[in-house]
Amino acid sequence: MVLGKRTDYGDAKYAGVQVPFTLDAPATVEAYGLCGFDFIVAPLVRDGWRPPAPTVPENGSLPSLFNRDDCLYINSSQWANQVVGLISDWIQTDSPDPAKRQQSVAALRHQLGWAAHLGLQAVVLPAPHRPGQCPNYAQVLNQTLQGLTHMALWLTVPLVLPGTPPRALHEPHPPRQAPEADAVSPMGHGKQNGVGCAFSGPVMPGAMDGWEAWHQVRAQCDHHNLLGAALLVGPTLPSLASLDRWCGEPVKAILLPTSVFITNKRGYPVLPKGHQDMLAAFFKLGVQVVLTGEACHSVASPANVGAATAGGTAVAVGPDGEPLGFNITNPGEFHPLRPYWEYLCFLFRRLEAVGEQERQETSYRDYLQVPLQPLQDNLESQTYETFEKDLQKYKLYEEAVYKALKDRYLASTTEAMSPYDLPIASTSCSDGPSRNVVLMVVGAGRGPLVRASMRAAARVGVRLRVYAVEKNPNAIVHIQQMLRSEGWERDVTIVSADMRHWQAPEPAEILVSELLGSFGDNELSPECLDGAQRFLAPGGISIPQSYTSYLAPATSHKLHHDVKSYKDLEHFETPYVVRLHRHHLLAPTQPLFTFSHPNNDAPIDNSRYATVNFHRDPAAGAAVLHGFAGYFECTLYGDVLLSIHPPSHSENMFSWFPIFFPLREPVYVPAGAPVEMQMWRCCSPHKVWYEWAVTAPVAGPIHNVGGRSYWVGL
Amino acid sequence: MVLGKRTDYGDAKYAGVQVPFTLDAPATVEAYGLCGFDFIVAPLVRDGWRPPAPTVPENGSLPSLFNRDDCLYINSSQWANQVVGLISDWIQTDSPDPAKRQQSVAALRHQLGWAAHLGLQAVVLPAPHRPGQCPNYAQVLNQTLQGLTHMALWLTVPLVLPGTPPRALHEPHPPRQAPEADAVSPMGHGKQNGVGCAFSGPVMPGAMDGWEAWHQVRAQCDHHNLLGAALLVGPTLPSLASLDRWCGEPVKAILLPTSVFITNKRGYPVLPKGHQDMLAAFFKLGVQVVLTGEACHSVASPANVGAATAGGTAVAVGPDGEPLGFNITNPGEFHPLRPYWEYLCFLFRRLEAVGEQERQETSYRDYLQVPLQPLQDNLESQTYETFEKDLQKYKLYEEAVYKALKDRYLASTTEAMSPYDLPIASTSCSDGPSRNVVLMVVGAGRGPLVRASMRAAARVGVRLRVYAVEKNPNAIVHIQQMLRSEGWERDVTIVSADMRHWQAPEPAEILVSELLGSFGDNELSPECLDGAQRFLAPGGISIPQSYTSYLAPATSHKLHHDVKSYKDLEHFETPYVVRLHRHHLLAPTQPLFTFSHPNNDAPIDNSRYATVNFHRDPAAGAAVLHGFAGYFECTLYGDVLLSIHPPSHSENMFSWFPIFFPLREPVYVPAGAPVEMQMWRCCSPHKVWYEWAVTAPVAGPIHNVGGRSYWVGL
Incomplete structure (x- = not known):
């Protein structure tokens, strides 16, 4: 049963639950389905299972890897959609003990192989036991990824890394008490225009950075698209600035332990304000939630759930009178995890509806388009x-x-x-x-x-x-x-x-x-207006009067992957018009080039060059740079501004999506490190093009030299 | 006239001289040729020349860039080989003043275009005025490089960057006095086996790093092969460790100002010991010297040069009785720069002769070979x-x-x-x-x-x-x-x-x-001997008894360029057998995998995995990492060692060249930063392969996943 019937937040409406080892997957799926959950995350093998010792095969016969009683078994693809495999938590592929390491590698390969054989859509991988020091883990995953066609690997990434190994997910924790009256307060809104996502809540600035552990694994795996992150949420959240980085990463699930729930006055499990906001932000990005751990909030009985009448229909009302919006038809189906699922429903349903314009743009989200060339081509x-x-x-x-x-x-x-x-x-x-x-x-x-x-x-x-x-x-x-x-x-x-x-x-x-493009001058407005100003009388007015382009460094795994899929240099040297959605800006935008009209320079030079320095929040941690997001701001006349620059975006205007300048190789930007880029607008008699390069934190190659990959024809 | 008739140090025998602007290039070449020099480095335009102001062309007619009296002129390709162009020193493409910047860019383009038109082999580019902050300079060079087919660009790189702008090369300096008796002492020997080159001499550890300025430009130019460095030597040399980095870089010339010469007791110009050693090292790498500046040591007259008799032939003897090895046939040709050239001759000729074996291997230097597969193929x-x-x-x-x-x-x-x-x-x-x-x-x-x-x-x-x-x-x-x-x-x-x-x-x-390969186990010696040990009696001896592979991080512009030339991923994921010559090891080697025979493990596992940490000399500065050099050391029996590992290389043994594991992208390694790499030896029933990845200073992709690009067949 989905969290809500709304479709505006994609797959986020499907919630999962982590379950103990089961021999009868279909029955388990059905049992938790009655409780509300759409899929289960189930261990692939029984707790005590260990891989068979390596032997020299005799007569070509190989020992079987699993006994039927030791492994998750599914004989029908019907169930494969509703089961995500869970890899054993004891696996330590980077153990200093070679025997333990070899056993771990064998177990990991066996379990991944079994999951792929069953046709599961995804498996959840345990968090690296030595975060940031798990090259061998990355190597096994990377080899596995080469052989996969559709099964995704979700690497568990604790948002905050303790100095000690992460505790087992199943271990129950005593519920904590809710702080005063913030459990059901309305959640903070995301930034306007869908640029990034916003969080608020408790901050723990000194905590170790789970993102670093994630980045090391995925960098070794060469940013493979089937490798995603399953963010393990703890009771304490990292700083907002550091959370925002995940908006540009391939986050596939939020692992939400029951232990992070607090208890409200009526004894119901609810989330602290910061966690609510974080979930809301990820819901909006279409990220699913997986509940983990056992019920640890004793809700007395379903009778606690009262019934109110709204619009003539009986509607279930949750704790604190929150309407649940569905009918409890069979109180006998009460399950200890049901109150958690109901609370997730509540959070999901109270999200503001996506606007009509944004809904129409859903199919354009993070979809690369090559900019128009209206000067060269006739539009339809x-x-x-x-x-x-x-x-x-x-x-x-x-x-x-x-x-x-x-x-x-x-x-x-x-x-x-x-x-x-x-x-x-x-x-x-x-x-x-x-x-x-x-x-x-x-x-x-x-x-x-x-x-x-x-x-x-x-x-x-x-x-x-x-x-x-x-x-x-x-x-x-x-x-x-x-x-x-x-x-x-x-x-x-x-x-x-x-x-x-x-x-x-x-x-x-x-x-x-x-004549403006997403980057202001990129559809050759300057050149066209320079040509047209011959017939503007002295002192005449050009509308627009001036326009300025803006840039910001961005993380976008999705865009990097899509550009890389073309497997050529050309696509890495082409700017794209794109409705940025799952992305993160590493720093606020900076202005780049300005053009004013009429232009009285003689001769007119529309070539430009600028160095742009971006100032990052030192609390935001390290991040990966995939390219630069571009916008424009235009003074049509006097104080009439037309803008797609996020801080001044003209309301309800949708003609332009941002532009994206990709980088050939993702750049690791250490915490606190500056980002510096160079941008050139080059002009020759028959074409105009951009060249760009990163020069900090490390110097990289200049893209699109001489307009070899992308140019706009005059 | 060459510095010496020996051919063992390649182009190093050709010395050049920087000359003032000349309208008659052939006459100047001839004049300096009489003085000994093989080529001249000549300004492309007269000092006061500035590019014509940009104008709107009327009737399609463009103004000519140069007046005949303002530019270097050559009408015959015969002279082009003996003239290297010199770009004007006033050019500041990264000036904060936009007008100065635009004028500089125009002048640079014009001069580069003229040099290419003349068919010169190379031009010397002035050092960046703002070292490490010259992205616009790099952009103009990078655009130019795209259009070049053979003309090389030699970027002047001061070995030690002062805080102030570098002084003009022509400015004469008073000669300094030689310190006690070290001017003609024998030069230090390079390391054995041609691994790297060695320097000794005065050290100035706190000086700014010219290498950083070089690296930023060439990184922006995407490591283009026609971009090289012309190292400008000052009176003070940087530390030995930092000088060694240049051995792996495309150093095309040493710019040697007359002002760094000191005067010996007889009044002749000689170089301090450190400079002598540095020149010797670069001579051995085939790097040419270009003398710059005016004569600033007053050698009284050619009559000072005495004559001694050696083997019945009259041989000229230089100051301090150093034999010059050539006959001074015409004392009337005395030129103020002649004593400098004679001293260069002296330094070049006294270099020890390259051994017979090394001479035979000359054509294999830095030449990539795919390792043999003797198991799969039959050798000829x-x-x-x-x-x-x-x-x-x-x-x-x-x-x-x-x-x-x-x-x-x-x-x-x-x-x-x-x-x-x-x-x-x-x-x-x-x-x-x-x-x-x-x-x-x-x-x-x-x-x-x-x-x-x-x-x-x-x-x-x-x-x-x-x-x-x-x-x-x-x-x-x-x-x-x-x-x-x-x-x-x-x-x-x-x-x-x-x-x-x-x-x-x-x-x-x-x-x-x-059965050993350059990397020990890489030709499947372990697998073969495991198979053969069946017929070894218990307690029997295997010769070899054991072998260990070694690795070191390396700079090699040449190898990186050659691998990149294939324009595919496959070649970046293949190890090569190569006679390493122009390369630099960023840190001492570390041991990797060891195999012992007979192997009594059951079952035998020849797969391996290791993390290798390399410890860099903090005084060595930043460097670029192109890949890893591999070697092996083998115990044949008891104390009988067979080794190509540089510290223990078996004397006069030449069967194996080192192995080289390339990296897809060069990695910038900041000064003092660690280098960590991961190496796997993977085995499947029908093949064996390596996978490798850098994990520090930044995590990079694992190479050759699943042996997709390179493997050895069983």
């Missing part, structure tokens, strides 16, 4: 249509044109003429509002900016003479249609031309364009 | 012939058999029989020497071990019954021939069989084999 009608749906963007444009027109109108009616004022503005107080302002939309597409400009003009009461310049002859048909239906044929002149070569019949007072 | 007769030339190796075998026979003979005649003594040794004092000892040569090849054993037996006075087991039917024909010519037909039985499957008619007392 559907692409325009998608753009036009972003009403918020055109509202901002309308606002910018409105303010620009107002400023110009007020300037021309109240101030002395500057030498840059237009001759056509032969101003007197009376003819001001009725004068015609020349406005050019360059890159008009199917006409949304024409519409926004006409609306703005109507609001100001200015009459526009609009030139809609568009190089795609197909798009122009749509503008013609719009002019007819809106009755704007006299006001708008359609120009089928490349803005860089067209000869305008008169100078424009305002030049409106929407 | 010529391969056997090459092996058999290593007389020293067979002397050691003879000595081992001799000692083993003596020990056994003495044991059987002087001691009570142990339960393991052989029944055939029905001993009495009298029949001892005449008894037949059964000795088996497994892997007899064309018979050299049969010969060595027969000789040893003759020395002891024991009669052998030899079985020569060889799986290659072609090789056996040669043994038959040897038996006939030596009259050994009655003593030696030839067995054409695989030692692992042959059924011996009687047990052997001594088992002799030569």
Whole structure:
């Protein structure tokens, strides 16, 4: 039974439970299924099992590895989906004792082989006994990974490593008492725009770092995609900054021992506030929870669970009156772990619903797209249509044109003429509002900016003479249609031309364009507007006025893996447009390149070079760097900002996903170490491209030399 | 005129000189050629030249970059070989001032383009003005490198970086006075066996590290093979440990300012002892010297140079009676730089001659070879012939058999029989020497071990019954021939069989084999001898008795480049047999795996795993790790050692070159940081392979997982 029927958080709705060794897996799955859990994590062998001693095979006959009574047995693939294997905890592949080490390696191989034979979807691997010093463990896993096609390995990673070996998961612990009144307080919200995930809660800054142990194993396994982390949560959480790193890692499950639950006043197991927030954050990333350990909170009986009436239907109410949202049809099915599952349900169901826009973008999450080349290629009608749906963007444009027109109108009616004022503005107080302002939309597409400009003009009461310049002859048909239906044929002149070569019949007072890419200048807005500003009158306004790109170092296992899957250098040297989801920013963004329009430099140089230093929170611990996330912030006009830069992201605007610049090799960034990168925007007569390199913590190769892998054609 | 006619140190015999700007390159080459120098390093443009300001081209016409009077001009490829270009020293591509930066980038591109156009072999690039902070410099070089096919870039790297910008090379400095009597003392010898090169001399431990500046540029340039270092030598040398790193780097030239010369009692320019040793070491690596700066030691006149008679020929004698070894035919050609050149000649000519064996191996230096698979493949007769030339190796075998026979003979005649003594040794004092000892040569090849054993037996006075087991039917024909010519037909039985499957008619007392590879066990000696020991009598002797492999972390730009040239993962996961020459060991070797024979374990497990920690000299500075050099040391019998491990290398033995395990990506090892690596020897029924990984300073991927790229067939 799922935690909730909602689908907005992916697989997070399926909860698992770790069970003792069982000879009858199907019966166990069914028993825990009645209790609510969707899958079980079951030991692959009985506790006392040890691998058969190595022998010299005689007559070619090999001893069987397992007795039927010693191993988890499944004869039907039907059950394999609901069972995750659990590797024995006694295994110490890096024991200093060679005999113990060999026995451990043999046992690990046997159990992994058996799990793969059964067709399980995943196995949970015990935490390294010597965290950060388990190269042999990594080697066995790495060899195994080469032979796997679908079974995933979930390495148990204690979030906080004690100096002593981790205790056995089954060992029951006395329940702790809940601190005052925070057990059911509403959970903290994640950051806006899905950038990273946020945690709050108790902090233990001096604790050892489980991430380091994880990183060492996966680095040796060359970042294999079937190797994931199962985070073992203890009573104490690490610092928020250090928890956030896991958002970019392949976390497959949260192992939640019953012992970390506290007891509320009514005797029900609940989680401390910090744990609630952490679970919420992982739920949002689609991460499943696996409950481990035995029940250690004595809930008296199901009779404790009262019943309230909501909307005419009987709804179960949990401790503290929390509605559980499902009917308890059979109190006889009460199981000691049921209150824990019910509490997980409660936490899952009270998550805020994902917004409509975000829901639509679900399929784009962490999906790599090569940026458009609208200058080189003609866009399809559907692409325009998608753009036009972003009403918020055109509202901002309308606002910018409105303010620009107002400023110009007020300037021309109240101030002395500057030498840059237009001759056509032969101003007197009376003819001001009725004068015609020349406005050019360059890159008009199917006409949304024409519409926004006409609306703005109507609001100001200015009459526009609009030139809609568009190089795609197909798009122009749509503008013609719009002019007819809106009755704007006299006001708008359609120009089928490349803005860089067209000869305008008169100078424009305002030049409106929407040529920005996810990284601001990456779709060659600077080059296009430089070409178009010939027909902007002196003192004329460009909308946008300026734009700045921003960068931040990022962890994203998913993106690194997807780029690597192409198995060539080219894809590692290509920036991608991507809806970043499971990612972590190692440091706040830094500004990179700024372009302003009109550009009065002579000659104009749109090449750029910058060194960017990122300042990391020393409490955040070490992290891995897979690439850089890029954004832009644009001043359309005056104070009208259009931004996908997280700190200033324009609300409800969805036209642009961030950009991602990958790195050929993941870079280990030690705790407290700086990250420095270099970025070049290079221009040649026929193309524009970026080159980038990391120079700290260690110097790496410059990517995309001479635009060899990726460039934008002029 | 070359520094000496000897050819054993490659290009080191060609010396260059840096000259002022010249409009007539051929005349300058000729003038300095008369002075002795083989090539000139000449500025590409006149001092005051600056790049033309960027303009918008009109009518498609571009301004010319250089006036004829401003640039180095060569119209014939004949001269291009003797001219190395010098890039202007004022260029600061990483200036904080954007205008200066842009002008610098333009100038650098223009000059590099001109040099490439002239077809020069190389250009010398100025040292980075902000060492370790010159990403933009690296970017321009990196872009340029992509377009080059043969012209090399030599980046000036001051060995010791002052806190202040390096002074101009042409600035004359007053000569310093020579310290007491060390100017002409014999130079220190390099380490044996060509492993690394040795320096001695003044040490300045606290100085800034030029290597770091070099590494940052070349890492950004992705270790491009046309980028090399021109080491600028100052009056003070860095520590020996830090100098040694350069042995593994692509050092293309030593820039030797006249100002570092001191004056001996007669007023002649000589170098301090440390500088002499350093030059000698680089000469041996084939590195050329370029003299820079003006003459600043006033040698009165050529009349100072006396003449002595040696072997009936008039030989010029330099200051302090050093023979110059050439005739001064025309004293009128005296040039102020001539005494410097003469001194370089002196240093070059007094280098000890390269031994005959090393000379023969010259063509194998740093040349990658995939190890033999003698078990899987049959060797050709010529391969056997090459092996058999290593007389020293067979002397050691003879000595081992001799000692083993003596020990056994003495044991059987002087001691009570142990339960393991052989029944055939029905001993009495009298029949001892005449008894037949059964000795088996497994892997007899064309018979050299049969010969060595027969000789040893003759020395002891024991009669052998030899079985020569060889799986290659072609090789056996040669043994038959040897038996006939030596009259050994009655003593030696030839067995054409695989030692692992042959059924011996009687047990052997001594088992002799030569199955070792460069890494000891890498040609499957353990597996073969495990199979053969069936017919070794209890208490019998295996020659070899045991062997141990050794590893050391290594810098080798050349090998990294050669492996990378294959452009696939496979070659990065293959160990190579290679005569290591231009390389640097980051730390002393550490032992890895040991195998002993006979092996009484049941069952026998020849798989191995070890973590190796290397201890670096903290004074050695940072270095780059390209892979690991491997060696072996073998106890043939008792104290008879056969070794290619540098500290114990058997003299005059040349059968094995070291082995090299590459790394996919070069690893930057900070000063004082530890190096830790993991090595596995993995065995499956049909193959044996190694896997390896670096785990410190940073964890990297395990190489050759499951033997996917390289394995040895059983």
